Amino acid sequence: MLSIRNLEAGIDGKPILRGLxxxxxxxxxxxxxxxxxxxxxxxxxxxxxxxxxxxxxxxVIYEGRNLLEMPTEERAREGVFLxxxxxxxxxxxxxxxLLKAAxxxxxxxxxxxxxxxxxxxxxxxxxxxxxxxxxQFLYRPVNEGFSGGxxxxxxxxxxxxxxxxxxxxxxxxxxLDIDALRVVANGVNALRGPERSLMLVTHYQRLLDYIxxxxxxxxxxxxxxxxxxxxxxxxxxxxxxxxxxxxxxxxA
Amino acid sequence: MGTSKQNxxxxxxxxxxxxxxxxxxxxxxxxGLDEDVVRAISAKKGEPEFMxxxxxxxxxxxxxxxxxxxxxxxxxxxxxQAISYYSAPKAKGAxxxxxxxxxxxxxxxxxxxGIPLKEQELLAGVAVDAVFDSVSVATTFKDKLAGMGIxxxxxxxxxxxxxxxxxxxxxxxxxxxxxFYASLNxxxxxxxxxxxxxKGVRCPMELSTYFRINAKNTxxxxxxLIIADEGSYVSYLEGCTAPQRDENQLHAAVVELIALKDAxxxxxxxQNWYPGDEEGRGxxxxxxxxxxxxxxxxxxxxxxxxxxxxxITWKYPSVLLEGDHSVGEFYSVALTNNRQQAxxxxxxxxxxxxxxxxxxxxxxxxxxGQNAYRGLVKVLKGAHDARNYxxxxxxxIGPRCGAHTFPYIEVRNPTAQVEHExxxxxxxxxxxxxxxxxxxxxxxxxxxxxxxxxxxVFKELPMEFAVEAQKLLxxxxxxxxx
Numbered sequence: 001m002l003s004i005r006n007l008e009a010g011i012d013g014k015p016i017l018r019g020l021x022x023x024x025x026x027x028x029x030x031x032x033x034x035x036x037x038x039x040x041x042x043x044x045x046x047x048x049x050x051x052x053x054x055x056x057x058x059x060v061i062y063e064g065r066n067l068l069e070m071p072t073e074e075r076a077r078e079g080v081f082l083x084x085x086x087x088x089x090x091x092x093x094x095x096x097x098l099l100k101a102a103x104x105x106x107x108x109x110x111x112x113x114x115x116x117x118x119x120x121x122x123x124x125x126x127x128x129x130x131x132x133x134x135x136q137f138l139y140r141p142v143n144e145g146f147s148g149g150x151x152x153x154x155x156x157x158x159x160x161x162x163x164x165x166x167x168x169x170x171x172x173x174x175x176l177d178i179d180a181l182r183v184v185a186n187g188v189n190a191l192r193g194p195e196r197s198l199m200l201v202t203h204y205q206r207l208l209d210y211i212x213x214x215x216x217x218x219x220x221x222x223x224x225x226x227x228x229x230x231x232x233x234x235x236x237x238x239x240x241x242x243x244x245x246x247x248x249x250x251x252a
Numbered sequence: 253m254g255t256s257k258q259n260x261x262x263x264x265x266x267x268x269x270x271x272x273x274x275x276x277x278x279x280x281x282x283x284g285l286d287e288d289v290v291r292a293i294s295a296k297k298g299e300p301e302f303m304x305x306x307x308x309x310x311x312x313x314x315x316x317x318x319x320x321x322x323x324x325x326x327x328x329x330x331x332x333q334a335i336s337y338y339s340a341p342k343a344k345g346a347x348x349x350x351x352x353x354x355x356x357x358x359x360x361x362x363x364x365x366g367i368p369l370k371e372q373e374l375l376a377g378v379a380v381d382a383v384f385d386s387v388s389v390a391t392t393f394k395d396k397l398a399g400m401g402i403x404x405x406x407x408x409x410x411x412x413x414x415x416x417x418x419x420x421x422x423x424x425x426x427x428x429x430x431x432f433y434a435s436l437n438x439x440x441x442x443x444x445x446x447x448x449x450x451k452g453v454r455c456p457m458e459l460s461t462y463f464r465i466n467a468k469n470t471x472x473x474x475x476x477l478i479i480a481d482e483g484s485y486v487s488y489l490e491g492c493t494a495p496q497r498d499e500n501q502l503h504a505a506v507v508e509l510i511a512l513k514d515a516x517x518x519x520x521x522x523q524n525w526y527p528g529d530e531e532g533r534g535x536x537x538x539x540x541x542x543x544x545x546x547x548x549x550x551x552x553x554x555x556x557x558x559x560x561x562x563x564i565t566w567k568y569p570s571v572l573l574e575g576d577h578s579v580g581e582f583y584s585v586a587l588t589n590n591r592q593q594a595x596x597x598x599x600x601x602x603x604x605x606x607x608x609x610x611x612x613x614x615x616x617x618x619x620x621g622q623n624a625y626r627g628l629v630k631v632l633k634g635a636h637d638a639r640n641y642x643x644x645x646x647x648x649i650g651p652r653c654g655a656h657t658f659p660y661i662e663v664r665n666p667t668a669q670v671e672h673e674x675x676x677x678x679x680x681x682x683x684x685x686x687x688x689x690x691x692x693x694x695x696x697x698x699x700x701x702x703x704x705x706x707x708x709v710f711k712e713l714p715m716e717f718a719v720e721a722q723k724l725l726x727x728x729x730x731x732x733x734x
Contacts, residue, residue, distance in 0.1 A: 049688070071688075072685065073688040073689075073691055073692060073694075075689075076688065076689050076690055082689050087686070088680075088686040089683075090687075091677055091705075093701055093704035097700070098687070098690065098700070101690075101700060102690035102692055105692050105693070105696070109691070
């Protein structure tokens with residue numbers, strides 16, 4: 001469902017991704033690991049449609065369409081969802097208002113009618129149970145005054161409401177204590193299914209103890225340099241990233 | 253790649269929707285101002301002697317005054333001799349007796365503005381006193397209101413039909429010597445609205461005036477006087493638009509409100525005068541004096557304004573809290589985009605005991621707009637246990653605009669409690685990206701954030717006005733982050 005081919009991209013003339021290729025099939029969970037500065041977050045934001053990156057080569061095909069030509073909001077409506085590493089605060093706009101506006105935008109795009117207030121509230125409350133969030137968060141301004149863990153749960157709540165086809169989780173484990181991590185991971189696991197692919201961007205293996213991926217990829221120097229299964233993540237945990245970089249240098 | 257930046261630029265650049273000119277024969281006094289012009293205006297309106305005397309006193313005082321320069325706005329000096337001080341649509345025969353007799357072109361203008369008088373008369377239950385340039389063209393619902401003893405008419409008519417009330421209250425809140433523009437208005441005001449609600453009567457509908465500046469090089473100087481007698485209630489709506497022209501036009505209005513014992517007046521404004529183009533050419537100079545007096549115990553005056561238009565806005569709707577336990581409120585949204593400038597706020601003067609005031613001001617700046625809040629809270633010596641709460645928030649959109657806050661607090665009584673809160677925030681690219689990544693368009697995201705910011709003020713507006721205000725903000729902001 002997602003096919004990234006030889007993607008080259010940078011920012012302000014500085015190359016970050018240098019020929020990255022990756023295939024994600026329907027219902028698969030892929031973990032993207034790698035050292036700091038390897039381009040993990042850049043990849044996540046380029047897929048999600050953030051402004052400011054220069055694409056200098058390659059292509060991204062999502063469900064048969066050229067993803068990079070689609071406007072940001074259209075990608076979202078077509079089912080690409082990014083759980084932000086640093087969720088943005090929007091003072092004055094309540095969480096429930098944002099959720100409703102987003103869901104209705106997605107539904108409209110699919111040719112479905114807007115949900116009425118009652119049905120919407122029922123849906124949201126149901127999804128809040130997944131991430132063990134209290135109802136009061138619905139009426140607070142988006143992410144304002146939320147703790148780190150609350151923000152991450154809120155991201156997963158949005159994902160649970162919007163039901164994307166491709167969920168990209170950017171360092172969702174960062175800044176979470178072990179209890180919060182478990183809650184967030186339970187929420188994500190509940191969203192796994194044959195129709196939903198996930199891409200977990202993470203620096204640490206820890207998250208993968210809770211959300212077990214089908215594939216693990218190592219991103220270094222702007223390319224996927226090694227792919228494997230769960231075992232690769234464990235090896236990275238014990239050996240660090242240094243040996244991969246060494247292998248690369250020897251190969252070159 | 254994403255297109256939030258592009259969308260925002262397009263959004264900001266949305267054109268002024270009301271920039272059409274109505275081609276109607278007008279009876280216009282040649283430009284310039286002297287005693288003869290003042291006499292001519294008074295004569296054209298067939299005014300009684302006391303009005304002419306009052307105008308002349310104001311004019312003579314005005315000639316001794318200088319233009320104020322303290323506001324945080326910049327513009328080249330105005331030539332008061334280049335302005336025509338009176339313009340009226342030329343009547344075909346006698347004045348209109350019903351809507352059917354009103355010049356169809358005028359009605360068409362209102363239709364373009366989205367306020368079809370007929371429709372309003374039939375459907376909305378809003379009585380409209382429409383001021384086209386200087387003369388009131390039609391007043392609807394008059395008969396129904398008259399049955400309850402409520403007077404709602406043009407100012408000119410009030411001068412003839414209710415001279416005692418006019419004499420008693422005109423200038424009693426904003427004297428003819430008050431300030432440069434108020435004095436000018438007192439000398440040359442052409443028309444406006446007059447409302448009197450008798451004792452104990454609750455006005456059953458929103459009273460509404462729509463102002464529109466049409467003729468070229470004319471100033472609009474309307475005068476509004478609203479008197480709520482003991483125990484009465486009235487809600488008054490004022491909306492404004494003007495056609496698009498390259499020259500600047502002056503609008504110097506005066507509004508006086510008088511609330512007697514236990515009376516309540518709610519005054520709402522949606523101001524959408526032509527703001528000038530992106531480079532700051534043209535647009536209305538909106539220099540307005542609005543003031544209300546709570547003249548008895550438990551009286552209440554509430555101002556709500558949404559200011560999205562005008563090249564320059566300079567106004568401070570104020571309340572004199574004279575009666576014990578009287579209440580003053582000011583809720584404001586002021587938006588400046590492109591080169592617009594606004595210096596607006598309020599004055600709450602606590603005179604009686606146990607008086608209370610609330611000020612909620614929301615300033616939005618986009619483009620190169622400059623937005624200043626200027627407010628005075630004054631507690632006089634005899635005002636025991638006065639309370640004020642002020643909240644003053646600014647929202648910045650883009651890197652080239654400015655927000656300024658000038659709060660003045662003068663307290664002469666130790667029992668007073670005065671609170672002031674202020675915040676400044678901005679709409680960032682990150683916020684837009686976040687919303688767009690959730691499927692919401694940039695345009696909807698901006699209006700969602702702005703409307704969230706203005707929520708506290710919008711909820712004070714009557715329903716239909718709140719909807720219009722939200723739309724206006726959306727239009728006025730098109731294209732603002734970059």
